[in-house]
Amino acid sequence: MYELIGVTKQYRRGRTRVDALAGVDLAIGQGDRLVIQGPTGGGKSTLLQMLGGLDRPTSGSVLLDGTDLAKLSERRLTAVRGQNIGFVFQSFNLIPTLTALENVETALVPLGVKTADRRDRAAEALDSVGLVERLGHLPSELSGGQQQRVAIARALVKRPKVLLADEPTGNLDESMRDEIVDLLEGLCEEHGLTFVMVTHDSAVARRAPRLATIRKGRITVKENRPVG
């Protein structure tokens, strides 16, 4: 599914050069579940952005099903994101003026799905995360956990190949955290998705079969014995 070869990413912060990724090689298979951990500023989110086609590496290749995301035009890259990659963010990133249903619909807009079909699919996705009763609610009318469920429904409604989650439980309390992780894992398994999650939470990390750690832009991957 994914193959990262010699991926580097450098930023300039004033006069200082920051090596966010310093030659990352990584392979992620179809249906894999990978958790990425590491200290703040270690390059976790940068790696996730490379995988999601949100950013381009300074050098190296990010192959998704054999296509190098680094070399795609902006339009093609946007299309790949729209069709194949679902995102879940720490801050949920819902559009505050749109209802839960409409927020989920936004993921189908780039695919050109017709309005009626879009609504049906969005309602179905919200049903799958247990929010069928909250279709018409604005994000401000939902709890943190419910908002994250909407975000998960939004990520999955387009039936992507990959689900990328950046600290999805970072803004949730412990009970909600387990609920969301259970939901994510269950849905990924159900749909056969490749799932990559960045987290600080060791309890969450322990549940993944593969654990990658990034420090100073360098990655090490080890097989985990999942604690479930």
Place this chain on the structure above:
Amino acid sequence: MFFTYLRRELRRRRKAALVVASGLALGIALVIVVNSVSSGMKVAQGKVLESLYGLGTDLTVTKARDQLQEGARPQRPRFAFEGQEEGEEKQSSDRLMVQGFETLADSTVATVAKQQGVDRAVGGLSLVNLKIDGEFTRGRIQRGEQQPGQPGQPAQPGEATGGGPGGPGDTVTGGGAAFDVNSFTLYGTDVTAPDLGPLTTSTVSTGRTFETTETDAKVVVLDSAYARQEGLTVGGKLTVKGVSFEIIGIVTADSGQSAAQVYLPLKQAQTLSASTGKITTIYVKATDSTKIEAVKTAIQKNVTGTTVTTSADLAQTVSGSLDTAANLASTMGKWLSYAVLLAAVLVAGLLTSSAVGRRVREFGTLKALGWTSGRVTRQVVGEALVNGVVGGALGIAAGLAGAYAVTAVSPNLTAELGASVGGFGGRGGGGMVFGGAAVGPGGARTAVGKTIDIALTAPVGLATVGLAVLLALGGGLVAGGFGAWRASRLRPADALRRVE
């Protein structure tokens, strides 16, 4: 989704949207008011010119008085009173004079009509009637002791002592003169061409106007102001130089200022003033309004010794508060309104750009979901465009209200014509005025030109409303462009990183 998202965003940021829309509305309202006032100025100027020209007249042809030779005195009307031997002497003089211009032979009308580009031409004769009635009373001479007076010596009015005509020591007492001066203007009109000439800008308020068969009839049409002043009514009589005319109609000048106080058939005017076969002004209608300058050139070339005046020439001589206001509207007013509009668009642009700045995470997320830059840009521009449309609607409403208020108040403006331009301001000593000089009721001939009071209106044309709509949409697009530019440059990773 586009409209749902747009509607919700505008509702969420309605205060900012209102500020943007209000700014645009102010600018657009100013543009409408200034444009409509400018149109009103043009209409007012047009009315002023029409009051002199008459409707449908494109040019006039006149012959200015010959330049006086150096040291020569201008010709003035002379009144000769015959002296009597004794007692009070009743005197009366009724003079009918050609007014304003040298006369032209009425055959010139045909010559002018033959010129290329001339549709029609009619002649007219401007006259002024000056009537003086009164009496002299002889003074009495009391002779001094040493210098006996001369019987029959003409007495001076009033009283004189010493050095008088009777010689030193004689005293004159009593005597004097009392005269009524009555003056009014007349215009001899070609009744066979009722749709060309000065009478066309007047509306019949009582009675009727001339019939085309009344070429030599003893009938007159009076200006309403003059009729009111003299207490004359339709069916009554007006005596001009001893000839009685039937009053067939009373007309009111559309602009409030008539070209003459009495209108009569041209032939009668020529006969009364001993100007048979003569006219003062030829009114010309061109076949095409774009050919006026060419017609002017042709007439000047082929009918020598004449002054040809177009409405453009005449417009240049308009001065007074109308001219000042027109200049103000066309220069400062326009610049001010466009400056306000530009400022409003810039402010709207900055507010839109700032709103995009506050929504980087939102747009970053949408881009991460696969929204193209174009789709995000359209969303931003759409919101700005709605602001523009709302601002445009408010601005058009405010502008129409402003224009309506100007029309309702109808401030009075004064236009002065022909005072400063030699072409038809007059040459020589006459101080003539184009198209028939104005003579104040009972007063002397105007030497500085014609002053017309005219009410200002602010008509709003479809073009002005169309301009407002375009400005609103343009303003919205420009404002949206600021935000769109910023949104399109937004990279999803940067947008998300900035807020994480």
